[in-house]
Amino acid sequence: MTSAVACIGVLITIPDPVGAQLSSWRRRFVEPTPAGVPAHITLLPPTLVPTDRLDEVEGHLREVVTRTGPFGVHLRGSGTFRPVSPVTFVQVATGIGPCELLEAQVRSGPLARPLQYPYHPHVTVAQNVDPAVLDRVDADLARFDARFDVCSVDLYEARPAPGTTRTDAHADGDGADARQVSGPWSLRTVFALSAQPDPVPARLPVSRRCPAVRPAERAAPSGA
Numbered sequence: 001m002t003s004a005v006a007c008i009g010v011l012i013t014i015p016d017p018v019g020a021q022l023s024s025w026r027r028r029f030v031e032p033t034p035a036g037v038p039a040h041i042t043l044l045p046p047t048l049v050p051t052d053r054l055d056e057v058e059g060h061l062r063e064v065v066t067r068t069g070p071f072g073v074h075l076r077g078s079g080t081f082r083p084v085s086p087v088t089f090v091q092v093a094t095g096i097g098p099c100e101l102l103e104a105q106v107r108s109g110p111l112a113r114p115l116q117y118p119y120h121p122h123v124t125v126a127q128n129v130d131p132a133v134l135d136r137v138d139a140d141l142a143r144f145d146a147r148f149d150v151c152s153v154d155l156y157e158a159r160p161a162p163g164t165t166r167t168d169a170h171a172d173g174d175g176a177d178a179r180q181v182s183g184p185w186s187l188r189t190v191f192a193l194s195a196q197p198d199p200v201p202a203r204l205p206v207s208r209r210c211p212a213v214r215p216a217e218r219a220a221p222s223g224a
Contacts (some may be wrong), residue, residue, distance in 0.1 A: 004051040007158045009185070010044035010061065010106050011037075012099070014123060018075070018146040022090065022123055029088075029126035029137055035184035036156070041073070041092065041099060041121050043106045043153060047113060048160065056110045061155060061191050064105045069195040070151045071098040075123060078141040080134065088137045089122035090144050096121055102153065150193065157188040 014022055022039035049057060073095035081087040092099060099121035107113060126137040 005048050005160050006051050006054060007046055007160050008044070008049055008054075008057065008188070009037075009042065009046050009156045009158075010111075011040035011042060011154045011156060012073075012102075012150050013152075013154050014039040014041070014075075015148050018148055022125060025125040025137065025141075029129055029133060030124060031128040034158075036158075036187075037185045039123055039125075040154075041123055043099070043103045044111055045115070046158075047111065049110075053110055058155070058189060060109045060111060061106065061153070061189075064102070065153060065191040065193050065195075067105065067195055068098065068102055068193045070149055070193050071095055072147060072149050073099075075144060075146045075148075077144060078125075078138045079122065080138055081117075082131075082134065084117070086128055086131070086134060087124055088126040088134045088141075089124050090141055092121045092123075094147075095150070098150070106153070152190050152192045154187055155189045155191065156185045158185040 013019060019039045026039055027033055074093045075090050076093035077091050079089055079091045081089070100119060103119050103121070107115075125141060126134050
C-alpha cells in the first residue's frame with residue numbers, strides 16, 4: 001500500500017505592513033507565484049514528507065523554537081543571485097546569524113535534507129521573469145529599508161501533485177518543485193519563539209514587541 005506524502009515549508013513570515021508591500025511585488029514578479037504564501041524568509045524550502053511523519057515534524061519544530069528567542073531583522077537594499085539563479089531579493093542586513101541558526105536547527109532530525117545552494121537568508125521579490133524586469137526590480141528596491149521583529153516561525157503545507165508518492169520523498173526529506181505541488185499552500189501551525197532573548201539593545205521590551213502567540217498554535221482551517 002502506498003503511503004501519502006505532504007509538501008511542507010517552514011518560513012519566517014514578514015509582518016504587515018512590510019509583508020503586504022513585499023507580497024505585492026511577489027505577486028507581480030515571481031513566476032509561478034506560489035498561492036497562499038506571504039512574503040517571507042525561508043527556513044526550509046518545499047520538502048516532501050510522508051504524512052505519517054508530520055507529528056514527528058511538528059514535535060521537532062516545537063523543540064527548535066524552545067532554543068530561540070525573538071530577534072530583530074533589518075531588511076535593507078536589494079540583491080540578486082544571477083547568473084546562478086534568476087532571482088532578485090531584498091537583503092537581510094541585520095538578523096542573519098539568528099536566521100542561519102534557526103535554519104540549521106530546522107533542517108535537522110526528521111527534516112534533514114541537502115540544499116541546492118548554500119543557505120542565504122533573503123526575501124525573494126522577483127523570480128523566473130525577463131532579465132530586464134529583474135534589473136528594474138533590483139533598481140527599484142535598492143533603497144528599501146524596513147525593520148521588524150521575528151516572534152514565530154510558520155509551518156506551511158500544500159497538496160502534492162497527483163502521482164507523487166512516498167517513494168518520491170527520501171527518508172530524510174527531499175526537495176519539491178512547483179511540478180510536485182497541487183493547489184494553494186495553507187498555514188498549518190505557528191510556533192512561537194519561546195527561549196529567553198539575549199540581553200541585546202531593543203527598540204521595545206520583548207513583551208511589547210511580540211504578540212502573544214502560543215507555542216505550536218495550530219492555524220484555523222482555510223475558510224474558517
